[in-house]
Amino acid sequence: MRLTKIFFAVFISASTLFFSCKPKDSDVQAKITEKFATVPELAGATASVTDGVATLTGEVKDDAAKGEAETTAKDVKGVKSVVNNCTVTPPVVAPVVPTVSPDAALTQGVTDATKDFPGVTAAVNNGEITLTGNIKRADLQRLMQSLNSLKPKKINNQLTIK
Amino acid sequence: MSALQDKYKQLIDVANASGVSNLQVSEQDNVLHIDGDAPDGATKDKLWEIYGKIDPDFRAGDVVMNVNVAASAGSKAKVTTDSTNLNIRKGPGTDQPIVGKAAHNEIVTLQSKTNDQWWLIKTDGGVEGYAYAQYLSPQ
Numbered sequence: 001m002r003l004t005k006i007f008f009a010v011f012i013s014a015s016t017l018f019f020s021c022k023p024k025d026s027d028v029q030a031k032i033t034e035k036f037a038t039v040p041e042l043a044g045a046t047a048s049v050t051d052g053v054a055t056l057t058g059e060v061k062d063d064a065a066k067g068e069a070e071t072t073a074k075d076v077k078g079v080k081s082v083v084n085n086c087t088v089t090p091p092v093v094a095p096v097v098p099t100v101s102p103d104a105a106l107t108q109g110v111t112d113a114t115k116d117f118p119g120v121t122a123a124v125n126n127g128e129i130t131l132t133g134n135i136k137r138a139d140l141q142r143l144m145q146s147l148n149s150l151k152p153k154k155i156n157n158q159l160t161i162k
Numbered sequence: 163m164s165a166l167q168d169k170y171k172q173l174i175d176v177a178n179a180s181g182v183s184n185l186q187v188s189e190q191d192n193v194l195h196i197d198g199d200a201p202d203g204a205t206k207d208k209l210w211e212i213y214g215k216i217d218p219d220f221r222a223g224d225v226v227m228n229v230n231v232a233a234s235a236g237s238k239a240k241v242t243t244d245s246t247n248l249n250i251r252k253g254p255g256t257d258q259p260i261v262g263k264a265a266h267n268e269i270v271t272l273q274s275k276t277n278d279q280w281w282l283i284k285t286d287g288g289v290e291g292y293a294y295a296q297y298l299s300p301q
Contacts, residue, residue: 096188098195098226109279112256112294141210144220146296148227149278154193157221 023078025049031076039072041065045086047073052080059089100127101151113146120159127153134160166194166224173212173227180205182229194225199232203299206231230278233300239283241268242299250291254280262289269301 023031032047032054042065045058054073060066070084101109103124110122110129119134120143129152135143140161147155166189167174177185177198182205185198200206209229217225233239241248247263254276264270264285273282273290281298284290 096186098186098188098190098193098197100190108255112279113296115256140220141214142296145210146279146294149230149295151197151228152226153191154223155220155226156223157219161219 025051025078028052028054028076028078032073032079035072035076036069039068042069042072045069049079052078053083054079054081055083055085057085058087060086061091062088099151100153103127106150106152109150110147113143113150117143122147124152128156129154130156131159134162137161164189166192170194170196170213170216170225173209173216173225176212177209177229180208182209183232192224196225196227196229198229200229201232203231205229228278230295231300233272233275233281235272235274237272238269238301239272239281239298240301241266241270241293241297243297248293248297250283250285250289250293252291254292256294258292261291262287264289264293270298272298272300 026049029047029049032049036042036045036047041060044060045056047054047056049055054076056069056073060069066084066086066088069086070082073079073082103126106124106127106129110124114120114122117135117139120131121133123130123132129147129150140159144155167187173196174187177196181201182198183201186195188195200209206229209227213225213227214220241264243266245266247265249260250262250264251258252261262285264283268285270283270285270293273284275281275295276292279295280292281295282290283293283298
């Protein structure tokens with residue numbers, strides 16, 4: 001019968017559509033991997049997909065990146081749910097070390113800086129500047145500004161402030 | 163936060179808040195080092211005012227604050243000596259011969275920065291040479 005034929009055709013096309021709508025796990029996994037690869041923060045994360053459940057593993061730098069991995073995976077068609085097993089490993093930050101000028105440069109700099117303050121004597125030793133003598137209070141800050149910009153290790157102020 | 167950073171917290175906070183660029187706060191042998199480029203002279207003055215409140219005689223010896231005003235070639239600077247003329251020298255050092263002078267409050271043009279101590283400047287009168295940066299305030 002004609003109607004039966006139509007039903008049959010509809011059933012075939014519907015079933016084709018239905019099956020084509022359900023992506024294979026391996027394709028879903030490949031899609032997630034592809035998306036992770038485009039985001040530098042997610043370079044350490046990997047996904048494995050079983051029955052539409054994506055399990056994420058690997059190391060990311062912070063919680064934000066972990067969350068982003070999950071959101072990215074959820075957005076992929078065919079993912080039913082996400083198990084986020086990514087671990088957060090903060091990058092190791094090297095301690096900042098101040099730059100200290102060598103004594104030769106400090107000695108030259110100190111000579112220039114104290115030139116206008118005749119009562120002041122400055123000695124340089126192992127990166128430290130030691131000030132002795134007298135200075136007017138009004139001049140103290142200007143001298144200290146000059147000496148601080150020489151990048152010494154330390155300034156020992158033993159000046160008598162008048 | 164270390165005890166030193168706590169003691170000078172206001173200084174660090176204001177440096178952060180007033181747009182000091184390349185700000186670096188570090189510690190070595192119980193001395194706090196604060197390095198950076200201030201956007202203007204007012205910011206540098208403000209930082210020194212705070213430092214002077216925390217340690218009025220600068221005697222504690224636990225801070226080295228090297229925050230200087232960022233100034234680029236071609237910009238103008240005012241001679242801020244107490245009252246005297248500013249020596250312009252042939253090279254960057256007080257042992258260098260004097261080639262000219264800039265008057266107190268005169269405006270000069272910055273040619274280049276040799277370092278934080280010595281700047282190559284040019285006066286409107288055409289004298290070019292090195293002057294001590296401590297007496298120049300970028301405009």
